[in-house]
Amino acid sequence: MATERKRVSKDQIYDNWAKRNVHFEVELEESVIRQLADYGSGATRYNAARGCILGAGYEVYILAFFIGLYAGVRRPLEGETKAFGQPVQYWGNLESRGERSGYPRLREYIFAAAVARTDFDLLAIERGDTPLSKGISAMILTMDEYANYGLHLMKDYLEEDRHYFSGNTAMLNLFLPLFEKMNAGYVHDDVADGDDDPDPEPLD
């Protein structure tokens, strides 16, 4: 029995998810990811040498994922796809990030969001009728499709102006209306008396 318990405790759903890589359409690598991140240069540290606003390529993916998540739009990946070199478990770790701060806790919320928005039979997995890997794949697909929507949105802006996101406020301006939409009518017990601000205005 002791051996059995040990095997089960090691078999964590989160760890299985975190070991996975996420995917993006190959055509977005040059048009979006390399425009915004120091992706593919071989360096893991934040590098502004090319005027990139972000470090690793997955950072663009994370932002794109949240855009899709909040917009509530999944866009299936088309054509050739590619995985990032770093599995989810390394996202936002502090090491070798220069003046940046680590954000490992963000992974927990991405996980929670992926679970919330993935349509899978958890009981079947729990019973062992469906393998866990199938469920994890479904979660990754959810993430990829949300991110794909966000990446295409970024692509549209970059096609208009390749320096669109070089300003401090451009990326945040994509999020502000989404935040507003998500928080509309949302009243949390602890913040019910909080923000009385009118609709957010995009920052100049």
Added chain:
Amino acid sequence: MKIKRIEIKNFRSYVGPNVFQINPGLTLIIGANGEGKTNLYDAMEWLFDNRARSDARRVVAKKGAAALAPGETGETSVAIDFEHDGADHRIEKSFNFTKSDDDSGIDVSAVRFTGYTATRFGRERINGATLLDRCFNASIRHFSLMAGEESLKVLNQHETLQYLIRTFSAVRHAEKYKEFTEYAAETAQRAAGNAIHKNTKNKKDSDRLGREIEELTAQLRQKQRELENQQNEVRRYGVQIEDVVNSREASEEMEALESRLKSLQSERAKCRARIRENYTVALLDDMFVLGGIMPVLDEFSQKVADVERRRRREEHEHISRQGEKKMLRKMSLELENGAVPLPVYAPDAKFMQEMLDDHICKVCGTPAPEGSAPYLYIREKLHAYLQSLEEEESQKPCFSNTYITQLAKRETIINNERENLAKTYAEIRDLIDYNEVQKKKLRQIDDNIAQVEESQLKLQAKLPGLSKEAILNLFTNLTNWTRYKSEAERRIVELGLDIRQLEGKIEEKRGQLNGLARNTAAGIYVNIAEVLESVQGAFKSALARNKADFIEELQRVANRYLALLNVDDFKGTVRIHVDVAGTLCIQLADVDGSVIDPNKALETTMYMSVLFAVSELTEIKKDDEYPLLFDAPTSSFAVGKEKDFFRIIDNLDKQVIIVTKSFLNETGPNTYVLDYDMIEELKIKGTIYRIEKMRPFDDKNQATVQTKITKIS
């Protein structure tokens, strides 16, 4: 030197030939700002500067050049006709300018500087610079051209006063005699020393005294050299301090501005550091991206709660099913009297099968023929036992994994963080608002910095040639220079005492040495040397007396003019003071002897008084007469004082040329008319010219500006 005529041709605003007839007394040239006063002064300065050769292009009359056809040549010249030592002379500085063929500019020729002297054989042409230096010495020129009141301060320079004393006192006539008596006394002393030395009778003593005198003399020379150096130092620091003192106000202001600038820059740096506008990075690093996560987390919680509940239900049902089976089995083995039956595995299957085969219960010995109640009981028990073994083998848990439990635990942890997460969006808004406030503040600071920097530039413009750092250093320098000057002055006093002591000792030793020569052949040499020393002493004291007399006379006359220029006004007394460093300086003293710090007009009248006194003394001595040319000397004067000034000048038997904007009444913007009433009231005897711009002119095109000269009287 007396100027009779000034000719200016194609010099800046003086287009074509222009002539001023110059009165032996006062010549007034009246014009408003920008009408040619300074150009006239500059023309004279250009003529009197025998070094300037390279600024020809700068002084060409643009209107004169514009009037030329391409390839045509014009001439710029400034000349004066003057009388000196009873003869007529002329000096003329000129050059040609030629308009380029493509009309793109002008070329200028080398500057010619020519002098003409009338001799009994006619007019002789000589070098202009030579003639100028001969008739109008460079040192005199130094303080005969005064542009503005500030330039009068040249009089307070040690060298200027020394020059005045040397030139206009009798000192210069006695200088050569003083030098001769020094030479004669020194030679006689050496001869006496040699004669004493040759006398074998007192050789030992005379050698000793000679050596001692030599050593003392060497010490004396060294002290004298040091004294001279220290005096020079005191003068040098004095001049530097004076310069700084003049700029004290500007320096103070610059220091205050600099301090404000540093504080603003520091504030700006802090403000910039406070602005956190890298929102893209903050979306990740500060997890601002979670600003909309709350509803999603609700979905997560709901989903986990639902599935967890379903899991529990399913598990419960599973357990229930297992329980029912066990109950049925238990009921079939119940004993009649209600006693607790043996476990299902006792006796074991092998013994029960043996009892069935032998038709007897081998536990209690009761026969159990086939079909009997004991037989059936044993058979049922065996069956229950075998079934329990089967069930044990086939029974599995309902769920083989714990993922849902893991999710439930995660949900609990996340739930604990909800309070903080819910504030994320508000934090983002707060940060944006905060940054906007800081940026507004930063813009305000930048505006303030720009204002301070502009004020600094304006202040710098008031002190041309000095960088901001130099102005800021002025006070540090003033402190240092004041200390160095005080140290040098203290040393001068010490050196004076040392020198007097050494001179006393040398005199004493020389007396002893001369005593050895009494009643010997060397006696006559000693007597001659003593006589010549007395003569040298007499000249020395006569010169000092003469110098003191001249200074006293200068003071007396200057105070007379000071009184005239400050009627019914406080004026103090002009004092020409010799300080510890031997530096001469002009001061105003109060009745108790304390030095007065005069206002600008009083200071100007002080210098004017000295200038007039010098002029008067020059006239008395009929020596080195020279004209005075003033550009705007009365800017700080009140009207009454100005009238006194012109009245005195007009009555002075001295050639004075004044360019001024006095005697003008403003009738409209940049429109002036001569104040004939004031001219009438003052009854000016001298010549008066009015200079003004010819109208119309283009206010943006210098090539349309020309000065027109009108002789008024």
